[in-house]
Amino acid sequence: MSAITIFCDFDGPIADVSDRYYATYRQGLAWAQTTAQAQGDPLTVRYLSKSQFWTFKQNRIPDRQIAHWSGLNGCQIDAFLAQVSRIVNQATLLNYDQVQPQARAGLDILRQCGVRVVLVTLRPPDQVLEFLAQHDLEWAISDLYGMPQIEAAYHNQASHKVDLLRRAIATQQRQGYDLRHSWMVGDTEADIMAGQTLGIDTVAVTCGIRSSSYLQGFRPTHLLPDLWTACQKLQQRVTLGQRP
Structure with a gap:
């Protein structure tokens, strides 16, 4: 695929x-x-x-x-x-959680480009699915890998994210998806380290819980303000017939 x-x-x-x-x-x-x-x-x-x-x-x-x-x-x-x-x-x-500004528009760009979005999160899957349903975003997600520990996302251990991304990659490959040009998009050092450990390009977004200066120290492939900007960048490359 x-x-x-x-x-x-x-x-x-x-x-x-x-x-x-x-x-x-x-x-x-x-x-x-x-x-x-x-x-x-x-x-x-x-x-x-x-x-x-x-x-x-x-x-x-x-x-x-x-x-x-x-x-x-x-x-x-x-x-x-x-x-x-x-x-x-x-x-x-x-209930205080909200959709990031323009995240919906960014996800819609990916849908139009035929890009699959696989969530890799330390949140329990039921929390994520409830949020997606509440905000009418189920259409944007192709697959979801979460954590059973309810406090894992708060503590955000890099080792947990590495293990979870490894499992997600292995499962997607078994399902026949070509992951040679994949990105790992996230807002913490755990996301960057996970992508780097598993050999895929990383996109650090600065709209979350880490600052631009802090994330820069982990040398992500791309450092961007938000998911919408990342999606625009990906759209340009797809439109030009390039890989991300």
Whole structure:
């Protein structure tokens, strides 16, 4: 089968998770403050603005440091981080996720070009499928490889992404798809490292949870602002009869 296939992360290129992560952070701080007060230990927290919080996340500032700057110390930080991990995938918070601006238009470009999109994500598949159905995007995805661990996407281990992409590539090849010209599109170092490890070109998009300067250090094949720009680049090459 000669159709071009691209592998794509879900959070970042397609789903904007910034509102959810920020809401989780604020709820975690409120919980820490309430818990401390109930224990007779008054705590004053300092809420970072969303812009501050997301800039720190994009530049890989450790969560412990973010918690410290927010007024927590010692065991308060441990309890806060554990609470964040517990609640980040709750349904009420998942509802904060939105489609990235112009991601739908980018996916439509790929459909028009006959390019297959295979999702490789550390999210549980049922979460992804629910999001795609909610936002009428099922048509855009040819296949999906996810993780059963509900907290895997939040921790985003590169080794998990490498293993998942390896499985996706092997399965697609068994199904007869030609992957010699595939891309791995993602917004984190895990996506870049996975593509590089498995010998396919990488597209790092800067609209997600890592900054342009941070991603540049991992030397992706292409560094682009978003999925729409990546899809336009791919469309140009397909139109010109070239491979990506």
